[in-house]
Amino acid sequence: MNLCTCCGKSAEPHKIVNCCICSKSYKIDCVDVTNTEARKIHQKSGLSWTCKMCAQLGNDINGLKAAIVALQDEIKILKTQVSTPVQSTTFSLIETEKIVNEVSERERRKNNVIIYGCTEGKCKTNAEQLNVDTVFVKDMLSSLGINDTDNLKISRLGKFDATKDDRRRPIRVTLHSENSVMLVLRASKQLKTSNNWKNIYLSKDRTPMQLEIHRNIRNELHQRLANGESNLRINYKNGIPNIVSSLN
Structure with a gap:
């Protein structure tokens, strides 16, 4: 048996x-x-069976492979910013280490949403602020039609300082899945049409490398527009930003 x-x-x-x-x-x-x-x-007729856990592991591995390919493209962009020449072998090791760390960091952040523009009020302790933020986040998600708000992880980014006025530290919310993140971000466009949420902005929880690449692309777009080019916009393909013609 x-x-x-x-x-x-x-x-x-x-x-x-x-x-x-x-x-x-x-x-x-x-x-x-x-x-x-x-x-x-x-009967070993060529038919095999895989349990759900191993099947999911296979999906995760394929996802990581795709992430590594995308990161290699992004690192090519960063290469142009290296001012001091280095040996190719050394750079290859550094590049590999960046990829491994970046994949791990993106995996850690994939279920997070960052909320910008929410004031902190007059809370005097971190615990009091957390209670206020929890109510705010659940009310905002409810307005977007997201009702699965139990057991969310909520925190403010940065150090709590009760002495500062008009504090607006970003809020990090850890949702139940990456799919939940996409649903929330798609629905967040509705916030601009509401007086209660019009100053609130949501984004993915990007890594420092992603933020640097986005900043460089935005700077390049502004520079090209200032030089007289027109009909340009930022387009995202597989999560990688590129400048394209808005006429296409």
């Missing part, structure tokens, strides 16, 4: 399938595998 990793119960061998990656055993009833599919897997 084999024990199912999912429910912990035993089953006959023909009622069990093993993940082709981690080799853990699962009852076919727990993973929605039919008797016919299980029989073909046991």
Whole structure:
């Protein structure tokens, strides 16, 4: 008898399938595998089965590969800013380290949204400020039609200082998933049409490298417009900003 990793119960061998990656055993009833599919897997007819955890791991790895390709394009932009010549081998090691760190940092920030423009009022402690911000964030998300606001992580960026007037430190909100971030950012366009939220602006939680690239692209756009070029705008392809003609 084999024990199912999912429910912990035993089953006959023909009622069990093993993940082709981690080799853990699962009852076919727990993973929605039919008797016919299980029989073909046991007969080694070329049909294999992967558990959800290993399948998700594969998706994550593919995502990281795509992120690395995108980062290589971004690092090419940063190369032009290196003023001191370095040995190619040394630069290659530095570049590799940047990629690894950047992928890790983007993964850590992917479920975050940054809220700009929210005043801090007259709160005298960080705990009091957190309570006020929690109410504000939930009210704002509710106005956008986002009702899944339980267990959000909310914090202000920067040091709390009760002595300063008109404090507006950005708020970082950690949502439940990257998909939730996209839903919130798409809906945030509605804020400009409301008197309550018209001064509020939302963005992704970008890494220092992303912020530097966006800043350089904006500066280049302003410079080209100042030099007489027209009909230019910033376009994003796979998350990478580029300057294109707005007539296209």
